[in-house]
Amino acid sequence: MAVILTERKEQVFCKGKDSFDIACERRSVTGSVSQRACVFCGSRVVLYPIADAVHLVHGPVGCAVYTWDIRGSVSSGPQLHRLSFSTDLRENDIIYGGENKLYESLVELIDRYKPKCAFVYSTCIVGIIGDDVEAVCKKVSIEKDIPVISVHSEGFKGTKKDGYRAACEALFSLIGTDSPRKISKFTVNLLGEFNIAGEAWIIKEYLRKIGVQVAATMTGDGRVDDIRRSHGARLNVVQCSGSMSYLAKLMEGKFGIPSIKVSYFGIEDMASALYSVAEFFKEDPAIMLRTEELVRSEINKIYPAIQRYRQALQGKKAAIYVGGAFKAFSLVKALGHLGMKVALVGSQTGSKDDYKVLKEMCDEGTVIVDDSNPVELSHFILNNRVSLFIGGVKERPIAYKLGVGFCDHNHERKIPLAGFEGMLRFAEEVYSSVMSPVWQFVPRQYSVT
């Protein structure tokens, strides 16, 4: 069995050994086991955390089932987003069209749940049978007097990134439809923060402490009214650049709101996110003073514990394979704090610029991969004697089969890893997975066929 397919040679790079530009943003090699998903998936995960909206999946039942409450985005109030709504298109609907079913489903949903807004996700089939989803949404919107938004997320119309874009467009259609209220001079929006395991709450608390208000979080613990009024904020703080930088661009164009790119993961990135916000609001120097104080005290709180974990983890190797490359940057840095070496790092959807950054960040010998697959991942993990794999749902069982520790940095994470306290929890999680005594029972197989 070949490890690296010829067509993929330029998507697998070893620092210090290779000198080509990493190929990326390519279509996956057909037939290879890609870890990527579709447009619908991209839209669905971005909009999913809006908790007081209904999310109706227009298509056969599967797409609604596979995205039913799979993302640990927590809400402090309504839990509507955790239910699964499908128009359940059947054979007849494919022949005669699904518009009636869509209309009736929407009316039923809105009457029953009284949501603030409804999102209608188009799946592959809707793009083929040609339902006029837009028209149905408009009609229901007028009849029920709430925004009913058609999300153009037909699965085959691109990659997950195009799904992010469709979600951004859906959000953008809401923004500015209500007037901002009770907003201080120092107000931001958090973009690309999904409140997995309550992470947005940690960030909001830091911001509150330094004197900065959050108008809307998009979309973690999201509320429709906050989004509608979010154009009142002065700055967009954008995390996870892949999913929401497009929305930031749209908002800058229409409302003149500038944006900064940040990551809340790891000590430096969290600190630099807060400093960037403080710097933006430098008209009030007190904000910067408070930020310095906060960063100092938070680091002091976690530093001794992190050093203890570092002693145990020093020199051990890790592999990273995540959706967006931006997350990989933070992970490389965070693992550095734990004294760990990154043997492999890769993403499903990284861009040329992303890989340039990764190349600079990584040590000699680190393998960098784009749109990788289980054969490649297993090969590099075993041959580099990695002790930790960081990835998502499809990577977890591979790690365990190879007998290495695992940390979920995707939808299935159960504990918040953002912020300074998140860094400590990350260290705890890495430590407990890597140091678990169960690995001693694994028959070690260091050569792969």
Next chain:
Amino acid sequence: MLLRHTTKEIKDREALLVNPAKTCQPIGAMYASLGIHRCFPHSHGSQGCCAYHRSTLSRHYKEPIMAGTSSFTEGSSVFGGQANLLEAIANIFTLYDPDVIAIHTTCLSETIGDDIPQIANKAMEEGKVPKGKYIIHINTPSYVGSHVTGFANTVKAMVSYFAEKTGSKENQVNIMPGFVEPSDMKELKRLAGEMGVKAVIFPDTSGVLDAPQTGRHQFYPKGGTTVKALKTIGDSIGTIALGQIASGPAAKALDAKCKVPYEILSLPIGLSATDRFIDTLRRVAAVSVPDSINEERGRLVDILTDMNQYLYGKKVALYGDPDQLVSLVEFFSDIGMKPVHVVTGTPGAKFETRVREILQSTVPDVNIRVEGDMFLLHQWIKNNPVDLLIGNTYGKYIARDEDIPFIRLGFPILDRIGHSYFPVVGYSGAMRLVEKVLNAFLDRQDRDAPEESFELVM
């Protein structure tokens, strides 16, 4: 209260599914395909379908799931997916070297009308299929049937692609296990072995999706029905098809193709259904039932008699796949419990009749819904509360809101382990099931008992 919006008042819905009790065909096809040794399932559609099925199966089995996709783009959905599929076939054989590629369709490729056998033939003509390797295909339009239909269609494809009649009989029995867990398939093999019957079980995901930790990521674990074995099913003396929906169509197809007589039975879950399975196997293979199996049965009956007082009259709500539900309803009725609500998302005309027949004297007013959803089930439970809820993981919301003991059984189970390793079929499977049911009732009794009546001996 996560489901706080669920109202007691039930209004008929014209459209809209709320919290489905089924999913789509392709995932059933992917699961069944993994029950062929060295088979690589391939999803002919968008990348998302394959990612979702792999994720769901990974969550259910805690195992890596390997499958490919044609990665449809806008171009392929206009011009057809032939180019993608041809390229995929070549890549898969080069890269992953399977014995069989099992290609299933999706709603997208079905609707644009890709002709898979024609594309597979083209791949053969172009020399993309190495000698001794196979391509099979399964039509699995997501807008017809459910995941169970996808499974059934795949078993049928195994028959139409592999079954051969050589004219000389093999002294063996075909067992189609239905859409059950690897543990169940393994238990059926054990029972056949115990009776001295040579059996070909297909599909067989045991040894594939319950693979041991080997320190290696094995693309093709040891298990699965081999192509060699599948080639002999046309010469078997008979077929026992377990589960009307999941196995019925394949059994009929094999009879039509190779004249192998068949009997379609309920899944052997519970006492009576297992009795019928064992008896049929005895009759078809012309063997006698060994003492060891009679003793297993005796132990099950012993538990039932020892603990009868905790079971009698208890109301249970069930949801899931029709083949499982029919057997569960019969078993619970056999042991004195009352199935009062039964919901399946999978369409099928005979299901309701069959369940009513079983319950006609014990629960004549049972609520049954075919093509129902979890929302309706919840409403029924609000109107007529139950002592126990049984079904896949998605029932946990209802169980929590209504504070009902809950047993996970069915597909998918995303939050517990055990189903891969411990069967529910056969007498020992029924013992496990009863143990779970009793524990649920007794734990609840302990939890709710006031101090003075908190009992040590139960």
